[in-house]
Amino acid sequence: xxxxxxxxxxxxxxxxxxxxxxxxxxxxxxxxxxxxxxxxxxxxxxxxxxxxxxxxxxxxxxxxxxxxxxxxxxxxxxxxxxxxxxxxxxxxxxxxxxxxxxxxxxxxxxxxxxxxxxxxxxxxxxxxxxxxxxxxxxxxxxxxxxxxxxxxxxxxxxxxxxxxxxxxxxxxxxxxxxxxxxxxxxxxxxxxxxxxxxxxxxxxxxxxxxxxxxxxxxxxxxxxxxxxxxxxxxxxxxxxxxxxxxxxxxxxxxxxxxxxxxxxxxxxxxxxxxxxxxxxxxxxxxxxxxxxxxxxxxxxxxxxxxxxx
Numbered sequence: 001x002x003x004x005x006x007x008x009x010x011x012x013x014x015x016x017x018x019x020x021x022x023x024x025x026x027x028x029x030x031x032x033x034x035x036x037x038x039x040x041x042x043x044x045x046x047x048x049x050x051x052x053x054x055x056x057x058x059x060x061x062x063x064x065x066x067x068x069x070x071x072x073x074x075x076x077x078x079x080x081x082x083x084x085x086x087x088x089x090x091x092x093x094x095x096x097x098x099x100x101x102x103x104x105x106x107x108x109x110x111x112x113x114x115x116x117x118x119x120x121x122x123x124x125x126x127x128x129x130x131x132x133x134x135x136x137x138x139x140x141x142x143x144x145x146x147x148x149x150x151x152x153x154x155x156x157x158x159x160x161x162x163x164x165x166x167x168x169x170x171x172x173x174x175x176x177x178x179x180x181x182x183x184x185x186x187x188x189x190x191x192x193x194x195x196x197x198x199x200x201x202x203x204x205x206x207x208x209x210x211x212x213x214x215x216x217x218x219x220x221x222x223x224x225x226x227x228x229x230x231x232x233x234x235x236x237x238x239x240x241x242x243x244x245x246x247x248x249x250x251x252x253x254x255x256x257x258x259x260x261x262x263x264x265x266x267x268x269x270x271x272x273x274x275x276x277x278x279x280x281x282x283x284x285x286x287x288x289x290x291x292x293x294x295x296x297x298x299x300x301x302x303x304x305x306x307x308x309x
Contacts, residue, residue, distance in 0.1 A: 001028060004071070006079035006089060007037030008115075011216075011235030014041040015242055016112045016262060017080050019129040020119040025050055027125045034074075036089075040235075043216035047135040068092040078122055080115055112262045131263050132242035139221040145206075148178035149223060149240075151231035152195060153188030153211075159253040159283050160232050162292050164191050168198030169297035170230060174304070175204045178228060183219070183236055184211030228309070230300060233259055241267065246309035248300055252291035253279045266309045270299050 005021065008014045014037070025031065034053040035045060042054045057067045069092055077095035079086045082103050090098050099122045106114035116129035152167050154160035171180045180199070184192040192211030199207050214222060223229065223236055224243040231237045231247065233254045240247050241261035249261060251271040255278045261267040271277070272294045279285055 001030060001076065002032045002034070002072075002074045004034050004036065004074040004077045004093065004095065006077075006081055006086060007035055007041040008080045009038055009041065011040050011044065012238040012259070013080070013111065014044055015132055015134060015235065015238035016259075017115045018133045018242070019112055019131065019262075020080075020115040022130065022133050023116060023125055023127065024119055024123060027127075028123065036071075040216055044134060044220070046217060047137060049135070065092055076122075078119070080118070109258070110260070110262065111258050129262075132238065134220060134239065134242040136220045136224055137217060139218075139225075145179045146177060146227040147181055147225060148174055149181050149183060149226040149229040149231070149236075149245075150195065151183040151229065151234060151236045152191045153184045154232050154234045159279070159281055159289065159292075160234070161191065162232055162250050162252075162295060164194035165198055166295070166297045166300070167230070168195045168202065168204075170300050170304075171195070171207070172199060172202040172204040173297070173301055174228075175199075175206055180204070180207035181222060181226070182207060182209045182211060183214070183222070186212045188212075228304070228307075230304075237261060240264070246307055248303045248307065250292070250295060250300065252289075252295075253277065253281055253284070255280070266307065268303045268307050270295055270303050 008017055032052045035051060036055045036057055039056050042056050045051050057064050073094040076097045077093045078099035079090060080101045082101050090100055101118050106117055112129050150167050150171050152164060182192045182195055189211050192209055196209045220239060223239045226245050229240045229245045229247045232250050237249055241264040244264050244266055246266040247261060249269050251269055256269050260269055272291055274291055276286060277291050
């Protein structure tokens with residue numbers, strides 16, 4: 001059976017879709033799986049031993065449609081995306097059977113369970129969602145010391161971001177035990193630089209700022225080699241969960257019961273329980289950002305002490 005899967009757009013969602021894909025591989029014999037998706041989502045499957053082909057389609061609509069029409073015919077196509085563009089993609093795909101994820105059909109579940117239940121419904125598979133699975137290269141840990149990862153950014157929007165001074169205070173307090181690695185993408189260079197400046201101000205120099213300096217392969221290996229990770233609700237948070245890295249996850253406007261780390265027993269959530277939470281907005285609609293502003297460095301440091309790792 002030849003199956004084509006469109007992966008979720010975001011890195012974190014793609015990681016959370018891996019149990020569903022692994023379930024498919026476990027339950028269907030003689031299956032050939034190909035993937036289409038964004039550069040970041042496709043890169044996460046670079047070392048997967050059972051993925052036959054991957055495609056990154058041109059984002060410009062005219063070329064996007066042309067790329068779709070060139071794809072071979074499949075027995076089954078399904079997409080984890082529920083957008084209008086995903087509906088368009090499904091229209092042009094050549095497949096005997098087509099299915100599209102509809103989030104309205106899977107309310108009150110963790111996102112991992114939503115994706116897993118969707119695939120289970122399509123292929124009549126029994127069983128609960130298992131662990132996240134990310135295959136990586138055999139890169140070696142670059143430091144002999146324990147490593148603390150700091151991840152201040154979030155692609156979703158500013159509402160999910162904690163403050164650089166608070167991150168720096170936490171990192172500086174733990175610097176005697178850990179070397180520090182600051183993560184971030186192109187859009188997080190400013191906040192990563194702010195953390196770096198605060199660390200210098202505090203006299204903490206055993207850090208490395210990797211913001212916008214890693215590709216996906218390198219990011220996976222860096223996170224897999226951490227001893228402790230402090231992060232917001234983000235794609236790297238889910239990567240850390242895949243490798244069961246001890247993690248403190250800081251939550252503000254999003255639903256922790258839907259997007260918290262999946263099956264990582266070495267994880268704690270730090271959040272405030274305000275009436276306005278969760279608003280699920282990209283920026284604070286009340287213009288006070290209290291869900292993040294009220295979380296202080298000592299809250300996170302207390303969680304680190306309580307973390308069983």
